[in-house]
Amino acid sequence: MQLKGFSQTFLSYKASLIQFGKQSWWFSAICCVAIATPAQAIEMRVGIEESVSQVTVGSSTRALVRDSAGRDLGEIAAMNAFVAQPQNGKVKVDRWQSAQIWIEPTGGGYVFIGDRWYRGRTRVVPTAKGLTAVNYVDLEQYLYSVLGGEMFPSWPIEALKAQAVVARSYALYQRQSTANSLYDVGNTTAWQVYKGVLDEAASTQAAVNATAGQVLIHQGRIIEAVFHSASGGHTENVENVWTRPLPYLKAVPDFDQGSPEYEWAKTFSRRELSARITGVGNIIAMEPGQTTPYGRVKNMRIVGDAGTRTMTGDALRNALGLKSTKFTVLSDYATASTKGQGQANPTTFKINGGGYGHGLGLSQWGAHNLAQKGTGYQQIVLYYYKNTILAKIQPK
Numbered sequence: 563m564q565l566k567g568f569s570q571t572f573l574s575y576k577a578s579l580i581q582f583g584k585q586s587w588w589f590s591a592i593c594c595v596a597i598a599t600p601a602q603a604i605e606m607r608v609g610i611e612e613s614v615s616q617v618t619v620g621s622s623t624r625a626l627v628r629d630s631a632g633r634d635l636g637e638i639a640a641m642n643a644f645v646a647q648p649q650n651g652k653v654k655v656d657r658w659q660s661a662q663i664w665i666e667p668t669g670g671g672y673v674f675i676g677d678r679w680y681r682g683r684t685r686v687v688p689t690a691k692g693l694t695a696v697n698y699v700d701l702e703q704y705l706y707s708v709l710g711g712e713m714f715p716s717w718p719i720e721a722l723k724a725q726a727v728v729a730r731s732y733a734l735y736q737r738q739s740t741a742n743s744l745y746d747v748g749n750t751t752a753w754q755v756y757k758g759v760l761d762e763a764a765s766t767q768a769a770v771n772a773t774a775g776q777v778l779i780h781q782g783r784i785i786e787a788v789f790h791s792a793s794g795g796h797t798e799n800v801e802n803v804w805t806r807p808l809p810y811l812k813a814v815p816d817f818d819q820g821s822p823e824y825e826w827a828k829t830f831s832r833r834e835l836s837a838r839i840t841g842v843g844n845i846i847a848m849e850p851g852q853t854t855p856y857g858r859v860k861n862m863r864i865v866g867d868a869g870t871r872t873m874t875g876d877a878l879r880n881a882l883g884l885k886s887t888k889f890t891v892l893s894d895y896a897t898a899s900t901k902g903q904g905q906a907n908p909t910t911f912k913i914n915g916g917g918y919g920h921g922l923g924l925s926q927w928g929a930h931n932l933a934q935k936g937t938g939y940q941q942i943v944l945y946y947y948k949n950t951i952l953a954k955i956q957p958k
Contacts, residue, residue: 604701604955606698606699606700606701606737607741607745607747608696608746608747609694609745610676611693612689613689613693614692615647616647616693617695618677619643619644619663619675620673620674621671621672622671622674623640623670623672624638624640625671625673626665626668628664629660635663644656646663652688661688662687664683664686675695676695678760680699680707680759681697681700681704681759683698683699697758701734702770702771705729706759706766707757707758707761708729709722709729709761710762710766711755711761713725716765719765720932720938721926721932722766724924724939725924725929726769726770727776727778729789730776731784733746733747734777734784735785735786776952780950787947788920788922789925790917790922790923790925790926792818792918793816794825794888795816797814797923797946798856798858799855803921803922813856814945814946817928821930823916823918824917825915826914826915827915829911831910832845832909832911835882838881839864839873841869842866844866844867846907847893847908849862851863851872856888858921859875859889862878884913885915886918886921888915889915890914892914893910894908894910895907925946928946929946
């Protein structure tokens with residue numbers, strides 16, 4: 563298959579070994595131990611397609627095709643692609659078949675996986691449910707795309723730099739703590755959004771390059787630098803949202819005022835709400851249960867004419883398609899008369915909420931507003947992640 567509509571733009575990347583911050587010699591040494599970096603640049607394994615029946619793979623330049631042992635099987639011509647399929651427990655790509663297939667572009671080319679272009683190289687492996695395609699990509703070049711997927715490239719450069727530090731820390735934490743045998747991170751919002759070169763921009767590349775290798779650490783280890791779009795005025799303590807307390811994910815006043823997600827509202831008719839929340843019949847009331855100190859719903863009691871149930875804030879957010887668990891519910895009533903006896907019945911339920919996401923760590927809109935006021939990225943990240951130090955990793 564001939565690939566078209568692709569403009570090649572090649573950018574060079576040079577890793578810097580300059581240390582960052584006070585006592586950098588100590589923090590650098592600890593970081594190296596914590597992430598066990600190899601001598602060469604750090605390579606991320608990003609799951610692009612998982613357990614699929616087939617996947618299109620190709621290259622923008624001439625690419626080498628290798629087997630599971632690294633032996634050359636052949637070549638793919640520039641701007642060509644093939645459909646990889648599982649066959650007898652192996653991977654079949656065109657005339658080649660192996661326990662796994664590697665596609666490695668020459669001359670700094672890009673790989674094609676599924677329906678878009680990526681930097682780095684491709685590994686396709688068989689799984690119990692089909693094929694999984696993994697993009698092996700330099701960490702810094704991976705971040706070029708992540709920034710464009712997680713923030714608007716037009717945002718202030720200091721906000722983009724803050725996101726670069728946070729996204730790098732998050733990726734390396736996942737790489738060393740939760741990676742599986744096939745990949746370190748996925749490519750969706752459950753991880754960090756990664757869509758390859760499509761989301762890159764000059765501003766995202768500049769922000770990544772300006773912060774190359776910089777991460778947030780706590781007691782010598784890279785932190786789990788989770789982030790969200792907006793908190794609705796105040797971020798949360800992690801133990802109020804999840805279960806495990808962490809000394810760096812502490813609640814702070816946010817600066818997301820005026821953002822599109824700062825305040826929001828959603829209205830449901832009684833019928834609509836009862837269709838989305840099942841098991842109680844027609845809903846009569848939604849009664850507040852436990853909330854966090856900053857207004858996020860931990861659980862809520864749902865009362866219907868056929869029973870009651872208690873739901874977590876996350877379950878309600880998913881069922882109702884809400885932006886966050888920071889919300890309150892107001893019921894609107896109409897009066898119906900039955901044989902002279904008035905009975906109040908709710909007709910609509912209005913949900914007033916704030917923020918977008920779990921409310922932990924960096925608030926992206928808060929970072930945006932701080933950057934617009936002239937705050938530097940160092941101050942931004944250290945504000946949202948308490949008890950941390952900004953350091954720079956140095957490969958061994």
